[in-house]
Amino acid sequence: MPPAPRDVALIRLDNALALFDEFVRNTVKDPDAATLRGLERRFAERLQVQPSYWSQIKSRSRLIGERLARQFEQQCHKPPGWMDIEHGSGGASGRAVAAQAAAAVTAANAAQPSSPQPQDDDERFIVGLVLTYYRRHPERARTRLLDLLGEVLVTPSATPAPAAPKPKSPDEDSHNLWARSQRDVAPLKRKR
Structure with a gap:
C-alpha cells in the first residue's frame, strides 16, 4: 500500500528549505556560519519577505500559505505549483527517507485527535x-x-x-x- 500523502505545509517547508540550500550552493562555495547568516538575509530579500519572517518559517512557527508559496515560486523561477509537490533526491535512499517521513507524519496525525485549529x-x-x-x-x-x-x-x-x-x-x-x-x-x- 502506498504511504499516505504528506501535509502540504510540511511539503512547502521542505521545498522552501531546498530553495535556500540551492541558493547557498549557487552563491557560495564553502559557507561558514557568518556567511550563512548574511545569505539568509539575502535569500529573504530575494523572496521579498522580512528576514525575521523567513526565520519564523524555518523554525516552523509560521506556515507557508497559498499566496506565499506562489510568491516563492515566482521569485525563485519555479513553475506554478512547485512548492506543493514533493521533490526527493531521486535516489532510492531519498525515496525511502521520504516514505519513512510520510509514515511518521501519518502515525503522528493518527495518534492525535483532530485539531480544532484551522488546517488550511x-x-x-x-x-x-x-x-x-x-x-x-x-x-x-x-x-x-x-x-x-x-x-x-x-x-x-x-x-x-x-x-x-x-x-x-x-x-x-x-x-x-x-x-x-x-x-x-x-x-x-x-x-x-
Whole structure:
C-alpha cells in the first residue's frame, strides 16, 4: 500500500528549505556560519519577505500559505505549483527517507485527535470571516450563527429533557442556546 500523502505545509517547508540550500550552493562555495547568516538575509530579500519572517518559517512557527508559496515560486523561477509537490533526491535512499517521513507524519496525525485549529487556508479564511462578523455585530452574529450551527454545536447529552413548553422570547431562547453551546466548546488559546 502506498504511504499516505504528506501535509502540504510540511511539503512547502521542505521545498522552501531546498530553495535556500540551492541558493547557498549557487552563491557560495564553502559557507561558514557568518556567511550563512548574511545569505539568509539575502535569500529573504530575494523572496521579498522580512528576514525575521523567513526565520519564523524555518523554525516552523509560521506556515507557508497559498499566496506565499506562489510568491516563492515566482521569485525563485519555479513553475506554478512547485512548492506543493514533493521533490526527493531521486535516489532510492531519498525515496525511502521520504516514505519513512510520510509514515511518521501519518502515525503522528493518527495518534492525535483532530485539531480544532484551522488546517488550511480555506479553514483560516472561514474562521476569520466568522470572527470578523462576530466582532462587528456580536448579538446578530450569535443569533444567526446559532441558527445555522445550533444543531451541530449542541450535543444530545447537553440538551435538557424537554419540560412543559413555555413561551420564550427569541432573544432569551438564542441566549440559552449560546450558553449551552459555550459549555460544549473548548475555549480558544490566547496568543502570547
